[in-house]
Amino acid sequence: MHGGSGAVLTAAPEGSAARGGAVAFSALMAFVVISLIAPQTFVPALASVRPALLTAVVAIVTLLASRLVERRPLVASTRETRVAAALAGWAIATAPFSAWPGGSVTFLLDTYFKTLAVFWLLGIVIDTRARLRLVAWTLSLTAIPLAVTGVRNYLAGTFVPDGGHVGVKRILGYDAPLTENPNDLALMLNLILPLTVALLFIQRRRSLRLLLAGAVLVDVLAVIVTLSRAGFLTLATAVVLYCWRLGQRAERGWAVVAMILTLAAIPFLPSGYLDRLGTVASIDSDPTGSAQARWTDTVAAATFVLAHPIVGAGVGMNVLALNAERGPSWKAVHNVYLELAVELGLPGLSLFLLLLLGAIRRVGLVRRRAAGDPGARDLFHLAEGLQVSLVAFAVAALFHPVAYHFYFYELAGLAVAMQAVSRAPAPTSEGDPRIRASFPP
Numbered sequence: 133m134h135g136g137s138g139a140v141l142t143a144a145p146e147g148s149a150a151r152g153g154a155v156a157f158s159a160l161m162a163f164v165v166i167s168l169i170a171p172q173t174f175v176p177a178l179a180s181v182r183p184a185l186l187t188a189v190v191a192i193v194t195l196l197a198s199r200l201v202e203r204r205p206l207v208a209s210t211r212e213t214r215v216a217a218a219l220a221g222w223a224i225a226t227a228p229f230s231a232w233p234g235g236s237v238t239f240l241l242d243t244y245f246k247t248l249a250v251f252w253l254l255g256i257v258i259d260t261r262a263r264l265r266l267v268a269w270t271l272s273l274t275a276i277p278l279a280v281t282g283v284r285n286y287l288a289g290t291f292v293p294d295g296g297h298v299g300v301k302r303i304l305g306y307d308a309p310l311t312e313n314p315n316d317l318a319l320m321l322n323l324i325l326p327l328t329v330a331l332l333f334i335q336r337r338r339s340l341r342l343l344l345a346g347a348v349l350v351d352v353l354a355v356i357v358t359l360s361r362a363g364f365l366t367l368a369t370a371v372v373l374y375c376w377r378l379g380q381r382a383e384r385g386w387a388v389v390a391m392i393l394t395l396a397a398i399p400f401l402p403s404g405y406l407d408r409l410g411t412v413a414s415i416d417s418d419p420t421g422s423a424q425a426r427w428t429d430t431v432a433a434a435t436f437v438l439a440h441p442i443v444g445a446g447v448g449m450n451v452l453a454l455n456a457e458r459g460p461s462w463k464a465v466h467n468v469y470l471e472l473a474v475e476l477g478l479p480g481l482s483l484f485l486l487l488l489l490g491a492i493r494r495v496g497l498v499r500r501r502a503a504g505d506p507g508a509r510d511l512f513h514l515a516e517g518l519q520v521s522l523v524a525f526a527v528a529a530l531f532h533p534v535a536y537h538f539y540f541y542e543l544a545g546l547a548v549a550m551q552a553v554s555r556a557p558a559p560t561s562e563g564d565p566r567i568r569a570s571f572p573p
Contacts, residue, residue: 153198153259155190155194156190156191156192157191159191161266163187163188163250164274164542165274166184166187167310168275169274170307188246192253195253206256210255212491212494213252213255216248218483219480219483223244226443226446227447231449243537244536247536247538252545254542254546254549264514265331265510268327268328272324272328272331272344273347275321275324275325276350278317278320279351282303282305291303300408303359310538314359314360318360318363318366319534321355322370324351325348325367326518326520327517328344328351329348329520330514333383356405361531367524369524370523425463430467433454435457436456436474440474441478444474444475449475450465450471450474450475451463451464454474467529468529468530468532468535468540469485469530492523494551496519498554502515511553514550515554525543
């Protein structure tokens, strides 16, 4: 692998080292599926095995072993990985000054370091277009049961007890840590949706296009029935961005279809949906008090940052900081940018913004390089889909306390991998002989 932002991952040699890389990739895909589907929820006996941790350990150990045997770098040398390392370093360096140092250390070990491990794995083990496509397929297919569960809960009237808020009935999400809350379910589906759309444009087989179109439809329906205001704004961002892009190309007919379907769906929106969306612009009109409480938290967070602009409350400690600022309510600020600023100060926020904007820019460069090249058609659409997902996260981040979780870092890891794959020599035939996707290009 060459240094610099345009790292090139060379083809792995044959033999045990190559098999090690394939095992690491397979274990990583198993981890992604398990983290989303949470099979231990349905088979409690699996909980004692800790399948997500097990597959992650297998991926890490086999990748390290294969890299050492091959004498290849253990880290993708890109600007984004260096920024991510600097952000993690700042979180560690400021932990001793935390409002609760022990709590910050626990948060680093239990949450942030695990997320960074997945970011590292994705960025280095996905080294072919075939693997990129398989990741997109894995996420898209895994999202289907999540979305179906959301729609089914709405139709069956399976709501959060007491509606979650007075006067508003919110569905139960999917019973997994990343999607149990309806807002988190909407976030996850919104981030996966653009990759599903990318596969829809790539595929030529009619049966697979129908499958993907159905997946897109059920994902959108599930986002809507969550009644998540942030979910709607994130979905709208993705739709508008995609329609704008398609309007400049031969696929502009898809943009017209999307707009027609959007207008046709308005009469069928859940009862009270438009009124709930209206509280985004009119905070005081929210009967649940949720919008007002979040605004109070936003003001408190901004006040804290102004008083502590360099070293914040410590990683994972924004709840304690807000308690001290506006009184104890034990709630986190629902804004990634303020979450980081409160906990890591403006230096931490600046590093995260460099990582986010850098990932968006890098994927955009891959998209532009692949444009007009028939041999890079799949890379073009996957880059476009990933860029839409990253921009959608940038909007969703205004409403979610997920600064250190998988939602963003999985996308950032794919961005690191994608720029490396884009600079690798074009394959002589479709697919990687060591890991062939189950679906055609």
